[in-house]
Amino acid sequence: xxxxxxxxxxxxxxxxxxxxVLGAGAAALAGAVLLSLVMGSRPTPLPEVWAVFTGGAxxxxxxxxxxxxxxxxxxxxxxxxxxxxxxxxQGITRNPLADPGLLGVNAGAAAAVVTATALFGxxxxxxxxxxxxxxxxxxxxxxxxxxxxxxxxxxxRLVLAGxxxxxxxxxxxxxxxxxxxxxxxxxxxxxxxxxxxRGYDVVWSVLPVIGVGTALALxxxxxxxxxxxxxxxxxxxxANTLWTRSAGLIAGTMLAAGxxxxxxxxxFVGLAVPHVVRALIGVDFRLQVPFALLVGPTLLLAADVVxxxxxxxxxxxxxxxxxxxxAPVLLYAVRRMRSTS
Amino acid sequence: MTRTTPxxxxxxxxxxxxxxxxxxxxxxPPVLRLGPVALPVHxxxxxxxxxxxxxxxxxxxxxxxxxxLGVPLTRLPAVVAGxxxxxxxxxxxxxxxxxxxxxxxxxxxxxxxxxxFQSVTRNPLGSPDVIGLGAGAGAGAAFAALVLPGVVxxxxxxxxxxxxxxxxxxxxTGTGLxxxxxxxxxxxxxAAMAQAFTHFVVSVMARDQASILSAYVNGSLGARSxxxxxxxWAVLILVLPLVAAxxxxxxxxxxxxxxxxxxxxxxxxxxxxxxxxxxVLSAAxxxxxxxxxFVSLTAPQIARRLSTAPxxxxxxxxxxxxxxxxxxxxxxxxxxVGDGLPVGIFTMAFGGVYLGYLLVREWRRGVL
Numbered sequence: 001x002x003x004x005x006x007x008x009x010x011x012x013x014x015x016x017x018x019x020x021v022l023g024a025g026a027a028a029l030a031g032a033v034l035l036s037l038v039m040g041s042r043p044t045p046l047p048e049v050w051a052v053f054t055g056g057a058x059x060x061x062x063x064x065x066x067x068x069x070x071x072x073x074x075x076x077x078x079x080x081x082x083x084x085x086x087x088x089x090q091g092i093t094r095n096p097l098a099d100p101g102l103l104g105v106n107a108g109a110a111a112a113v114v115t116a117t118a119l120f121g122x123x124x125x126x127x128x129x130x131x132x133x134x135x136x137x138x139x140x141x142x143x144x145x146x147x148x149x150x151x152x153x154x155x156x157r158l159v160l161a162g163x164x165x166x167x168x169x170x171x172x173x174x175x176x177x178x179x180x181x182x183x184x185x186x187x188x189x190x191x192x193x194x195x196x197x198r199g200y201d202v203v204w205s206v207l208p209v210i211g212v213g214t215a216l217a218l219x220x221x222x223x224x225x226x227x228x229x230x231x232x233x234x235x236x237x238x239a240n241t242l243w244t245r246s247a248g249l250i251a252g253t254m255l256a257a258g259x260x261x262x263x264x265x266x267x268f269v270g271l272a273v274p275h276v277v278r279a280l281i282g283v284d285f286r287l288q289v290p291f292a293l294l295v296g297p298t299l300l301l302a303a304d305v306v307x308x309x310x311x312x313x314x315x316x317x318x319x320x321x322x323x324x325x326x327a328p329v330l331l332y333a334v335r336r337m338r339s340t341s
Numbered sequence: 342m343t344r345t346t347p348x349x350x351x352x353x354x355x356x357x358x359x360x361x362x363x364x365x366x367x368x369x370p371p372v373l374r375l376g377p378v379a380l381p382v383h384x385x386x387x388x389x390x391x392x393x394x395x396x397x398x399x400x401x402x403x404x405x406x407x408x409x410l411g412v413p414l415t416r417l418p419a420v421v422a423g424x425x426x427x428x429x430x431x432x433x434x435x436x437x438x439x440x441x442x443x444x445x446x447x448x449x450x451x452x453x454x455x456x457x458f459q460s461v462t463r464n465p466l467g468s469p470d471v472i473g474l475g476a477g478a479g480a481g482a483a484f485a486a487l488v489l490p491g492v493v494x495x496x497x498x499x500x501x502x503x504x505x506x507x508x509x510x511x512x513x514t515g516t517g518l519x520x521x522x523x524x525x526x527x528x529x530x531x532a533a534m535a536q537a538f539t540h541f542v543v544s545v546m547a548r549d550q551a552s553i554l555s556a557y558v559n560g561s562l563g564a565r566s567x568x569x570x571x572x573x574w575a576v577l578i579l580v581l582p583l584v585a586a587x588x589x590x591x592x593x594x595x596x597x598x599x600x601x602x603x604x605x606x607x608x609x610x611x612x613x614x615x616x617x618x619x620x621v622l623s624a625a626x627x628x629x630x631x632x633x634x635f636v637s638l639t640a641p642q643i644a645r646r647l648s649t650a651p652x653x654x655x656x657x658x659x660x661x662x663x664x665x666x667x668x669x670x671x672x673x674x675x676x677x678v679g680d681g682l683p684v685g686i687f688t689m690a691f692g693g694v695y696l697g698y699l700l701v702r703e704w705r706r707g708v709l
Contacts, residue, residue: 096524144699156522160466163529168693171686178555178682192540212523217589312546315395323537324489331513334523 022282025294032301036072039305041312062110070200076297078259081210083296084217087152088268091224092248096333097159100256101267108139109260111169114176132257139165180315193266193319195304206258216254220248224285266319383650393660400667404441407675443565444670445663446573447630452662454622455637460591460653461615464521468638469623472528476535477506479625483539483557487546499628503620504532515592560631561669569629576625592652633685635692
C-alpha cells in the first residue's frame with residue numbers, strides 16, 4: 001500500500017489523489033472494524049468496549065466483545081479475498097459483470113466442501129480448503145468454457161453460464177446439506193454465507209491460501225493493465241498475457257476458494273467492490289488491487305454489522321445482506337451495457 | 342429439427358430461433374369449424390396431448406399408491422367412493438390427494454405462464470423463473486404470510502411481489518423486455534434481491550426455521566391442503582378464457598411486431614395482456630407451492646419439440662408442466678435420492694442442466 005507513492009502514473013489519478021483515496025479507504029476500514037467490535041445482537045456501549053480493550057471490564061461484556069474478534073478478523077480476510085478475486089476476474093475477462101459468486105466459482109468451492117464433508121464426516125476447515133480449490137477451479141473453468149464459446153460472445157454469456165453452474169451446484173449443496181442434517185448442523189449458516197460461529201482456527205487455516213493468492217494478485221497488477229488494452233495491443237507492448245491470465249486465474253481461484261471454505265458462498269462482494277474502486281481511484285490495476293483490499297473488508301464488515309443488528313435478537317447471514325446491497329450494482333451494470341452490447 | 346425458409350424475409354430475424362415459422366403454411370392443418378369459431382387441428386399435437394395425459398394419469402396413480410402409506414391401485418376406486426379404511430381415507434384426503442391436485446395445477450400454471458412469456462419475448466430464456474418473477478412472488482408470499490398474516494391474502498402478496506419484480510427487471514434493462522441477454526442478467530439480480538428479502542422476512546418472523554425458509558426460497562409441495570388446491574385451480578379456471586383468447590394473437594405475434602400489426606393482431610396490447618396473464622399464473626403457482634425453479638422454462642420448450650405446431654402450444658405446455666412437476670414430486674417423495682427434499686431443489690438441479698444445454702444451443706445459432 002505504501003509503494004503506491006513511488007509509481008509513475010499513466011492514468012489521470014494523480015499520486016496526491018491516490019494517497020488521499022487510499023487513506024480514506026484505510027480510515028473507513030478502521031471504522032468498520034471498530035463497528036464490528038462494538039455492534040452486535042447484544043448491544044454493548046462504546047465505553048464498555050473500551051474498558052475491554054484496556055482491561056478491567058465486566059467479564060461478561062469482555063466475553064461478548066472477545067467473541068467478536070475472530071468474526072471481525074474473518075470478515076477482513078474474506079472480504080479482502082472476495083474483492084480481490086472479483087477485481088482479478090473482471091480484469092482477466094475484461095467483463096464488468098464478472099464475480100466469483102456469479103460465475104459459479106464460490107458455488108463450486110461450496111459443492112466440493114460439502115462433498116468432502118459428506119464423505120469423510122465433519123473434517124476441519126483446514127482440510128476442506130484443499131477440496132474447495134479444485135472445486136472452485138472446475139466450476140470457474142466450466143462457466144468460462146461454456147460462456148466464451150464461439151469467440152467474443154459479449155459480457156452476458158459468461159454471466160448466464162455462471163448462473164447455470166451456480167444454480168445446479170447450489171441445488172446440490174442444499175440437497176446434500178438437507179439430507180444429512182446432523183453432519184451439516186454447523187454448516188447451516190455457512191450454506192448461505194456467514195461470518196458468525198467460526199473461530200480463530202478457521203481464519204488461520206485459510207490464511208496461507210489467501211495470503212499466497214494476494215501475493216500473486218499483487219504480482220500480476222501491471223500485466224492486467226496491459227491486458228485491459230485488448231489481447232493484441234497487450235502482446236504488442238511485450239506483455240506476457242498467458243502468464244497474466246493463468247497467474248490471475250490461479251490467484252482468483254485461491255482467493256475465492258479460501259473465502260468460501262471459511263465463510264460460505266458469498267456473492268456480489270466481488271462484483272460490487274471493483275465498480276466502487278474504479279469509480280473512486282481510476283482504472284490503474286496497481287491502484288485498484290490495494291484499494292480493493294481496503295474496500296472489500298469494509299463492505300463485508302459493514303454488511304455483517306447490518307445483519308447482526310437489523311433482526312435482533314437473531315442474526316441475518318452476511319451473504320443475504322451482501323446480495324441485497326450488491327444486486328443493485330448488477331442492475332446498474334446491466335443498464336450501462338446499453339452502449340456496449 | 343429441420344428449419345424451413347421463413348415466409349417473410351423481413352420477419353425472419355425477429356422470429357424465435359429454431360421455430361420454423363413457415364411450417365404451418367407449408368402443410369395447412371385440418372380445421373375444426375363450430376359455427377363462427379374455426380380452430381386449426383394439429384394431429385401431432387392431439388396425439389401428444391393424449392400420450393401426455395396417459396403419462397400424467399400413470400404418474401398420478403403412482404403418487405397415490407406407492408410408498409409405505411400408499412393406497413393400492415385396486416383399492417383406489419373404493420376409497421374414492423368413501424368405502425375405504427380410516428388410514429386409506431386419511432392418506433387420500435389429507436396427504437396425497439391435495440398434494441397431487443396442487444402439483445397438477447401448479448405444474449400446469451407454470452407451463453402456461455412460461456409458454457406465454459417465452460412467446461411474447463420471443464426468447465426461450467425469457468421465462469418467469471429465469472427472470473426473477475418466481476423469486477419476487479416468493480418474497481411477496483413470504484411477506485404476506487409472515488408479516489401481514491390475515492391482512493393480505495398470500496396469493497395477493499405473491500402477485501404484488503411478481504409484478505414488482507417484473508417492473509424492476511423491465512426498468513433495469515433500460516430496453517423493456519426486448520434484449521434477451523440483459524433481461525436475464527437483470528433477472529438474476531432481482532432474484533438475488535428477492536431471495537435476500539425472503540431470508541430477511543423469515544429470519545425476523547419465523548425465527549429462522551430452516552424448513553419454512555426452504556419452502557419459501559426453493560418451493561415445496563409438502564403438507565399442502567385442499568385450500569391450496571382450490572386457490573391454484575380457481576385461478577387456472579378464471580384465466581382460462583383469457584388464455585384461449587390470447588392463443589391466436591400470441592402465435593401471430595411471434596412473427597414480429599410489424600407483421601402482427603399488419604395482420605390485425607395488435608402486437609403491443611397482446612404482449613401486455615400475455616405478460617399480465619403470465620404474471621398472475623406465476624404468482625398463483627408460487628403462492629401455493631413456492632418459487633419452484635425451471636418448470637416454466639422447460640415445459641414450453643419440451644412442448645414445442647413434441648408438437649412442431651406454430652405458436653406457443655399452450656395446452657401442451659400446461660400438460661408437460663403438470664407432468665414434470667408431478668413426476669419430480671414423485672421422485673422426491675419415493676426415491677432414496679429425493680428423501681423428502683423440497684421439490685424445488687430437485688427441479689433446480691435438473692432444470693439447470695437443461696438451461697445450460699439451451700444456452701449452448703442458442704449460442705451456436707448466434708442468438709443472444
